[in-house]
Amino acid sequence: MELGPPGGAGPAEPGPRLRGLRGDDRAASAAWLSEASAGRRAPSVAAVLPAGGSGERMGVPTPKQFCPVLERPLISYTLQALERVCWIKDIVVAVTGENMEVMKGIVQRYQHKRISLVEAGVTRHRSIFNGLKALAEDQPNSKLCRPEVVIIHDAVRPFVEEDVLLKVAIAAKEHGAAGAIRPLVSTVISPSADGCLDHSLERASHRASEMPQAFLFDVIYEAYQQCSDYDLEFGTECLQLALKYCHTKAKLVEGSPDLWKVTYKRDLYAAESIIKERISQQICILMDAKEDEEHVGRCLEEMLKKELNHVKVTSGALCHAGRDLQQIILEQCYNFVCVNVMTSDFEETRKLLNALEESNLSILYPVVVISVHFLDYKLVPFGQKMEHLMQIKEFAKEVKKRNILLCGLLIYYPQDEQKLQESLRQGATIIATLIKERSFGLVGQLMVA
Template sequence: MESGTPGGSGPAEPGPRLRGLGGALQAQAQAEGGCCAPAVAAVLPAGGSGERMGVPTPKQFCPILERPLISYTLQALERVRWIKDIVVAVTGGNMEAMKGIIQRYQHKRISLVEAGVTRHRSIFNGLKALAESQPNSRLSRPEVVIIHDAVRPFVEEDVLLKVVTAAKEHGAAGAIRPLVSTVISPSSDGCLDHSLDRTKHRASEMPQAFLFDVIYEAYQQCSDYDLEFGTECLQLALKYCHVKAKLVEGSPDLWKVTYKRDLYAAESIIKERISQQMCVVMDTKEDEEHVGRCLEEMLKNELNHVKVMSGRDLQQVILEQCYNFVCVNVMTSDFEKTQKLLNVLDESNLSILYPVVVISVHFLDNKSIPFGRKMEDLMQIKELAREVKKRNILLCGLLIYYPQDEQKLQESLRQGATIIATLIKERDSGLIGQLLIA
């Protein structure tokens, strides 16, 4: 068994964080007369070949925004602090690749085991790693174990808490969702035999959770047929341990990346999540009136769905998991302010998990600087953008014409705000180093 636990502080994560849920298990344990919350571990089978996706790379390793899908799932579990260990079952051929993912994206509490030839065999290998003491292993037998798919990256802490709490009470629990399509049974000649009442049935989803002794005993008793062809863990607990699982209503984002089109859907969701806020950094004093302030106000007015923050305290903004920055250069025609911002971002390790978008905004006033000279100064953005792309920072330039006519200025600022919003939402690497004009 291999383990990966790189040190150092991990990068920030986007989206809302559910706070206090870790204490919910603790509170429940105390209410029941116990002194501590149950030890919880997770097992992720990740040995699939991605045959249904029709791509040569197993789907769990397919890139989304240049980062493997499984890394997003690990991140979702890692940020749940009460999950003590995460065991990932991967094939021998992908073991080194998985170690590289753990190291590159600074994943923690991860241990690797060799996957089996089927899903159930992979899960069984993960359970055995938790149950059996191994030399140099930091794993310990948990009270409750979560089983989750490596290709379900959007699981939230509240769902994990619900299934773990239910499993502690009932022995087993699993997330379910309403059926989208009616299930029918064909006859041997290919005709309709009968259909099921969709309102009386549910789709079994992940995560699922079990008292460890229940599910481990079930797997130890499994027939070869179950291990070879079975897919439902809850059924094993029922069949071999007579434990009826508590069914927990899951959220719509528990869907599984199965087909190639699902990769695009997952990418769209991730882009949406990390585009909810932007930070505006300026090279002038806070109370100083200038065209840059007008742009900031335009961004706030035009982008109702985006939180626009001031970059007075960049470290705090980074801690708030902002992945979008607009650097407004008013006093200078070069990239001095933008370069300082890039240096801060580089030191923060913010771009390890997600690409950070930086838009360097410049204003053109023909009365002060000739157009040709201004453009010549700004063309260095291409070289600068190529350099920071190595650190997963997407740099673009925006030049806003600064006419004296108030109406035209407002139109330019509004167009600039639209361009900024599009660059942030699309995160198109093909626009890196481009100088756009509003």
């Protein structure tokens, strides 16, 4: 069952293509990418994701691959990580029959591409085998092409980068099989029948097998065709099947620390924290006044740069938001500060919100918009000012449905220099917190610095 036309996904966070590669690896990877982008000699590559698990260790009724992280199912992040790799032509996801409609909804809602669904088996190995069968064109009416190399990856390892996928794919092309490994964190021990220590393994001599793994398709498909029912029921290691049945010794590739697998409930919070950190590294400031160095909005921009020296802060004019926003989207910015100096209403903020809604930027991640208002408290009574600004609740309620998190920030102006600097510093702290936390509970709130 194929879902989505060929081509790239919607907005997706960029990933370093050759990060961590050196020497011959970098040269081989560059050649592979060059051939793949030109549609020439690079081998065809597909991916299989077993996603039929029940998540018993998670301790929640929802299978972990469908648990929400920032209101979005975990498996969607993994699909995104694979989709942004242009040389992976097909992605086959094995899900249980009862979750088939759920999975279809995820693919459609988050605009995933190049996805085909097959029914999962009762075990991990049977699910993978079903995915391989679909790629082998053993299924009726299948439009999938038999690949030269197939990558097998877990649906609950969302942070895999292209460089690791590339390394295992190249190694599999050369050796027939390859898998990512990591150093053991804890020593492995073997207990005796009476529950006492029998022996322990020397940690420095062993490694943890991780995902992704990659194979020449004919190797792993033959291995699954030959393996026993016992292997299919109780086995967990694909590399072992290739060795046992095809005498193919896998090349082991050092993986990165972010290959960890979401297994327990606490891992969901860790995943959320990582995602928030990744999408909080850029802030775009849009202003409603002419660009000049004396503009009070510029003072806020400089304060943000000073207080958040690890975050990229860019700026532009609100009057050009429609034109500039396309470039901002390409840069994958999910944080906007809309500075209103010339007006106390939300006209300019509304323009930004409309542009964001049209862009579909918020499909994959929640976009934070902070509407900042510099108001002269000497000219407008406080009560009238606050009543006007409380419109933010209605705006926020509406755009929240489209995954845009709108908050307001009021800074009194003018003030003496010392007080203004302190207000700007407080404002920068509030902005940084709203962006980092991305709290749905704070949507529509008006804060004062």
